[in-house]
Amino acid sequence: MAQQALLIALFPLVAFVIQALFGKKLPRHGDFVSVLAIFGSFVVATPIFMKLLTDGHVFDTFQVTWMALPGVEAAGKLNSAVNVVVGVLINNLTAIMLFMVTLCASLIHLFSTGYMHGEERYHLFFAYISLFSAGMLGLVLSDNLLTFFMCWELMGLCSYLLIGFYYKKPSAINASIKAFMTTRVGDTMFFLGIAGLYYVYGTSNFMAIYKAIESGVASNITIAGFPALAFIGFMVMMGTVGKSAQFPLHVWLPDAMEGPTPVSALIHAATMVAAGVFLLIRMFPLLEASHVVLPVVAYVGAITAFLAACIAIVQVDIKKVLAYSTISQLGYMVMGVGVGAFAPGFMHLVTHACFKACLFLCSGSVIHSVHTQDMREMGGLKSKMPITFATMFIATLAISGVPGFSGFVSKDRILGGALAYSMEHHGHYLIPLLGFATAGITAFYMFRMIYMTFFGHARDEHKHHHAHEQPLTMTIPLMILAALSFAIVFAGPTGIESVDHIMPVKWFDHALEGAQKEMGIAEHLSPESEAIHHHAHGLALMLSLAVAGLGIFISSITYLKHLINAESIKRMTGPLYTLLWNKYYFDELYLGVLIQKGLLNFNRMLAMFDDKVVDRIFVDGWRDITMVVKSVIGRFDDVVVDRVMVDGTADVTAGGGWVLRQFQTGKVQQYLVLTMIVIIVALFYANLGLK
Amino acid sequence: MVQSAQFAHSLEGWFGFLPLWGWAAISAGLVIYMLALPFGGLATYIERKIAADMQDRIGPNRVGPIGIFQFAADAIKMLSKEDFVPKGGDRFLFNLAPLFVVVGSCTAFAVLPLSKYLIGADVNIGVIFLLAVTTLIAPGLLLGSWASENKWSLLGGLRAASQIVSYEIPVALSILPVVLISGSLQIGQIVEQQGWTVFGENPATNHFWNAFHNPFTFFSMFLLFVGGLAETNRIPFDLPEAESELVSGFNTEFSGMRFGLYALGEFCDVFVMSAMVTALYLGGWHIPFLDIEKLGFALPTGLVAFIQFHMFMIKTLLVVFVVMWLRWTLPRLRVDQLMGMCWKGLLPLAFFNVLGTALWMWVFKGQSLMQLLAGHG
Amino acid sequence: MNKVLLLAEILTVASALIVGFHPNILYASVFLLFTFCGVAVMFLFAGADFLAGAQVIIYVGGVTILILFAIMLTQWLYKIKLADIRNKMVVPALLSAAVGVFLYRALHQMVAALPPQTPEALEKFTATPKTAAIGQALLGGYLFPFEAITILLLGAMVGAVWLARPE
């Protein structure tokens, strides 16, 4: 199974090669190659997922030795093998991820054939997203951090290429560079983390790491004075922070919306940014074992969720709203992992991928239709684009946490976990507080978006007039993704556990339980914490319903009924609004303070060192020494080599040549005469000798 | 198995009671008068008759019944002409040159297998001997043309020599498949191996005619034929004596008996070439599918030789007929076309055939198509 | 004890003398042809049957024709003198005669160092066909020289074509 699973990643890779080399020459610029490839991946991934559904459990690995490294000695002495072994790991998480990613990617590929139709560099677009799909699927399939990291970087590259896809727009280029450089910070740290892992365990294989952590090996090793596990955990978390756009490295994701909308949907909502969370989930045992990292993760997630949600309120660009909501939701997932709500976190990853992809594609549909991203120029599109409206509305309900939709299930569980965490560890009240606040704000700004886009009167008559529903290739993906946004897919008809006892859907929970068992983090709750959890979940249900309802209500009276004037609130909260509008001045902080004040000065210092010390002393000094040596050697060369040896040789040769030239008459026969005389003499002596 | 060296030694044995030149003269005379001269003479008559038929004329019909003695009349006319050497020409070479041609083509008769029992000398390098002695023709044409002190002659001679030298390569390469198959250069043995009888057993070495040994030899036969045609300066390769350009080419200045020798040499060469095709590819003296020595009753050896001789002659004359037929069918080539055809057409094809035959020999363990069909081995 | 061989040797030497002394280069090359033929017969009696055939094909059919071509191309078309032998012939004659004599004497004395073959062995050697043996030797022990010579021939052919090409 694991070997066949390799095909899943190989199909898009082959499609990439074909597209990159021959795409332009193929009919339709070869889009069908990419689409067929990703559908092929989907077809291969489906049986694995089906096996999970029927058996409740899948597990398979397949490994090859990539290279044999001499002398790698693990500090923890767990694995003294020096071979770098890479391979494929198929377990419950992988199966779900593979299915989700291939499904989303297939639908988005299909959507793209309509959305990108007629674009310049159409074939390259498909080449890039094929390569991206290969990277993402390879990452999911990896059974070790090394190939995981390689795929991770591959995705980063594709993200960079695709954000800058409209390379004629300066903003797109800047955004792509910003995204690449920002994630680089996290990636570097992540790589340090992998190096640390090799140092400690001598392996990066997930299963080996789980086993090692379970057996408690290397829990007291330190790296540079820090406990090794904490160091590694923190570095891995930084990788996530970069990739999943968490505070404080979240600044690149909104700008990444410069890319084509399908890219935003696929890479910057559904898959790549979720890869960071997936990393956290894969490394969860290590984070847990390090004790100190998980709370940090939880705080980072909570703060990110809240800050991003707040910014989303004031955004007027439909994609920016979705971008901030993505950051916010990612924050939820990270927070979920941080508070130990591992399963809900992963569940939110999957549900979010579906509804966020749907939202982005819907926004793409809208943008494609009205040719603007500014919500202030939209409005009243409900009748013009019924399918888009319906699907987007369903997805919005899901993200807002309305019962009966997928988002509610996962978010409610995360919030419940957060609440339980704070109740168990007294003092961490900020985490659930921020979580619930974010839930309310999310509902608010999502409905604000819906109202501004689809309801009310048309603010721009011209654009409204031209708006139209999109072709089937674009709407079918929307409908499928919207269908996946219902709670029944993951948990039950409503998503509320007490209600769903009547008609439970348990495959996801079972799968996650299996996965937790494999990773050695199966929960064995004590009776009192069981009680706390039960209590917390009940409370969380009430609270989340309440805040979601509140958010929707406020949004409705403000933007649907216009009972409250949004402008007056804006004026009322002047400084706060400005702060939010400027995204807490993060960009200015990074650019103005960190880079210009810090990094640039440091760079100048280095340049000065280079100029004054390296150039003056080393380079110029060497030059002076060389000059002295040169003059000595030059004299030697002139007198001894040139005069005596070279000229002398020439004179000798010329003299010899003069002597020999006397025989050089140019007459063949004379040469032969000489030859014959020599032969006669030789034969004469030969005759003498023979006698 | 008559070894070449033994042949030479046996010659010495014969020279016991006559001076060497006497035997040489007698044997040469015998060959020429018994075979070459009648053939050469008759060939001119036949050629004229065939030409007449093809052009819807009657042709020679005055001398003898249906003009059959025309060639004799021609010969008498030729012999009675003045022996003329052009002014400024080189008398010695002018006299010598026709002899080269006659010697070259007539010596080849020595190894032609007229029948199993009628072969001048079945030397073990027969094929090479055949190729070697016919090379004497080229210097003959070249020297004769030079000695004529005539520009047309010289151009014709140069053309003839370059043509012969060039086409010798495809010809030799077209013979090579046969050598590959039979594993011998001895013509008698090569012919012997082409026997095939439907009555009774066939020895494992015997396969049907080499032309039908495998597809490559089939094409090889045509290559040999075309190459031979060019070597004998026949139409469509008669550039050396192209009337419209060179008057009559290398033999422009020759008259009388010397011209007769040239003509004789040419016709003998055609016969030798046809006989070569017959012996190497068309089964020589074998009657197709019949071995007259294995009929169940013994025939006198003389009768066998007689029948085989006629079989050989029928085949050879059929090939000769094709040569004459082509003369009135095909237009003449240009010089560049001629050379291009040799180096760019025949030569690669000949190589292809050699390789193909080698491949066939390797794949089918030397069995011929006929043996495979008959299910031998 | 063979008249034919004696005749061939006489032919060889006589025509070689003409090659050496005849002032007309065309005659010299015609008699060179006879020398080649005589040498071929000598080969035949030395048991080199294949070599004799090759000698005729290569020298008569190839080299002589080439030489005649060259003579005619340069001397007929461009009226170059045919008779161009030098006047000073004493020194070359002495020199070459000395070389011949010394060479023969040296070889003659070397012969004594090698054991002679019995008459039966000589007879058998002469009677044995050599073609198959030469072929096997060329593709066996002499494979490398054989391949080298094929490359040499190819190079010579290409070089000759290149040299003689029109401007």
Next chain:
Amino acid sequence: MNHLMQFSSSLQGYLAVGAILFSLGVFCVLTRKNAIGILLGIELILNAAGINFVAFSKFRTGLIDGQIVALFIMLIAAAEAAVALAVILRFYRLKQTIDADEASIMRN
């Protein structure tokens, strides 16, 4: 006469013919002004060498190696003739003569 015949079919006879051909070849090369004439002499020399090889092959070693060397000599002679004649034609085009003494641009 009988003596001559015996000599002719012995090794010495072959060697004698070879030596005569060799010295005649040298003489030819030395006396001809014409480049083609020199080529004729060279062919004679090569033939002399071939005769010696073949003679030793029969009368002394009884192996065919001498014949193979003679064959190689033949092939080399053919290659040499082709190249030499091409050079001669080229030289003729350059100098309008084939006098070997004229080929002395590089003298001194």
